Amino acid sequence: MATRDTGTEKLIKDTAKRVFFAEGRLHATTQDIADAAGVNRTLVNYYFRSKDTLITQVYEEGMNDLSQRLAQVMETEKPFRERIEDFIDVFMADSMEFPYQETFLITEMNTRGNLYHKENMSEKVENFSKQIQAEMDAGRLEKMDPIHFAMNMFSMMIYPLVMKPMYKQFYSMDDEQFNRMMLERKQLVCNMLFKK
């Protein structure tokens, strides 16, 4: 059937992503999403048939998006350090917009019972680990299991953004101060990773 493309379907999905990934309202109802999108709730069913379908699509697209962003750091041809620098710059900018993306994905995995992801990351991840190992062998990185390097990198980039509401309270910061903090972090995380 020839769709008329009013943009409503995309609007609903994008709004759902905003509510889940950006605002971190993981318990949002279809009504919440419809309200946030400024449309009638029935349209969620018209375009997605059920809440479950919408959530599944948001989950899969969120997962695919993450996979692609990860592939980015694991595949480029630039020198290692430069590549990490670029990656941190891009990845943190993304995470500042959607801090709860990974949290949403994990929560879904935990509630539905480990949904597996078709795309096989194993090969890419292994390759990335080898690259890290090579840097270590060349004496340009502190020696450790390469997985720790990856964990350190992602932790330091994402987690402070997830904990933003707490940091704002504990350190009495407003949004602007916090965001400045996070921009500073791009450089700082890089330093932490390459310090020897």
Place this chain on the structure above:
Amino acid sequence: MATRDTGTEKLIKDTAKRVFFAEGRLHATTQDIADAAGVNRTLVNYYFRSKDTLITQVYEEGMNDLSQRLAQVMETEKPFRERIEDFIDVFMADSMEFPYQETFLITEMNTRGNLYHKENMSEKVENFSKQIQAEMDAGRLEKMDPIHFAMNMFSMMIYPLVMKPMYKQFYSMDDEQFNRMMLERKQLVCNMLFKK
């Protein structure tokens, strides 16, 4: 009214904490919790009146618990580095048991709209920042805004545990391998923080 103390109230609350903080099933219903506890769902209402009350109690106790655990690192009298070492050891052990505690708290804050916490951490946090600053001034730590030191520490401890399901998939690990990894991390996180 003299309670007979069958332990049921505590059982329900502890089970709720297990479901939310340990299993990360943030959408769990009262039925889910009752089932996990092996009790009749009606008892949730008998002891807590409403789901909301239960959640609020779990939230507040989770927040208090976190406050106390944080106070631990900010107040002890030992030398700074030793204190951090001890703290990482204890805090990571706790987080391995309840990886999603902070995630639950943040999610609640996001869905209810920044519940504030009576206990004022500002003073303790400021004091902790001063201690970090002192270490930096003494040349024992890389210079940076003290908040980054704290963010780095908590990120590297907690986030990999939250992302466990993903790491297990991406790196093809079982639970035992992953746990070994996390025990290694105690030392490693400490090294990262004090490397100059």
Place this chain on the structure above:
DNA sequence: TAAATGTTTAACAATTTTGTCAAACAAATA
């Protein structure tokens, strides 16, 4: 313009989740 087709809406129905109550039960105590 009229018919056809896709979109949006409101009213309604079904399902899921939560809350209430009275009766059954068990332990303490008079």
Place this chain on the structure above:
DNA sequence: TATTTGTTTGACAAAATTGTTAAACATTTA
């Protein structure tokens, strides 16, 4: 032992959330 009091249970009720339908609406196209 009988009574009292607190606990547990199942049946039921209420509320919240999700899903369906028919009609109104708007756009395309014959």
